[in-house]
Amino acid sequence: MxxxxxxxxxxxxxxxxxxxxxxGAPAATPTxxxxxxxxxxxxxxxxxxxxxxxxxxxxxxxxxVSGPTELPTGDHKFVLKDLSEQNQALYVSLxxxxxxxxxxxxxxxxxxxxxxxxxxxxxxxxxxRRNAKGENVYTFSLDIEGEHAIxxxxxxxxxxxxxxxxxxxxxxxx
Numbered sequence: 001m002x003x004x005x006x007x008x009x010x011x012x013x014x015x016x017x018x019x020x021x022x023x024g025a026p027a028a029t030p031t032x033x034x035x036x037x038x039x040x041x042x043x044x045x046x047x048x049x050x051x052x053x054x055x056x057x058x059x060x061x062x063x064x065v066s067g068p069t070e071l072p073t074g075d076h077k078f079v080l081k082d083l084s085e086q087n088q089a090l091y092v093s094l095x096x097x098x099x100x101x102x103x104x105x106x107x108x109x110x111x112x113x114x115x116x117x118x119x120x121x122x123x124x125x126x127x128x129r130r131n132a133k134g135e136n137v138y139t140f141s142l143d144i145e146g147e148h149a150i151x152x153x154x155x156x157x158x159x160x161x162x163x164x165x166x167x168x169x170x171x172x173x174x
Contacts, residue, residue: 053078054067055079055081058088058161079138092166093121094144096121099118104151114159144168
C-alpha cells in the first residue's frame with residue numbers, strides 16, 4: 001500500500017468518526033430532582049438582653065459608678081465621664097488569689113493616692129474610643145469569672161481612684 005493511499009484511508013476514518021459523533025443522539029436534558037427535604041427557619045432558643053454601658057463619673061475628688069454590680073462573661077462597655085479634666089484613664093482588673101476590692105482600698109492611705117499595681121491585680125484587655133458626646137467609651141473583655149475592680153488613674157500627676165467592685169459570672173448558655 002502506498003503512502004498516499006494510507007493517508008486517504010486515515011482521512012476517511014477521521015471524517016466518518018467526526019460525522020458519527022456530530023450526528024449522534026441529542027444530549028438528554030437533565031431532569032430536575034425534586035427536593036427531599038424543606039428548610040424551615042428555626043427560632044432562636046434564647047435571646048440575650050444587651051447590658052447597657054456602665055457609667056463611671058469622676059469629679060476630681062470622688063468616683064461613682066452607675067450600672068450593674070454583676071455582669072456575665074463577655075465584652076462590656078464602660079463610659080468614663082471625667083468632670084475633673086485631669087485626663088484620667090479607666091481600668092478594670094481581675095483580682096486573683098482570693099483578694100477583694102477591700103484589699104485594694106486597704107493599700108491606700110487616702111483616696112487618690114497612687115501605688116504600684118499589686119501582682120494579684122491583673123488588667124483586663126480592652127480598648128477606648130470617643131463617642132459623639134466627647135466621652136471616652138471603653139470596651140473590656142471580661143472573660144474570666146471572679147471579683148474585679150473598676151478604677152481610674154492618671155500618670156501626671158500620679159493618682160489612683162477606686163470606683164467600685166464588679167463581679168463577673170458565667171454567661172448564660174444559648
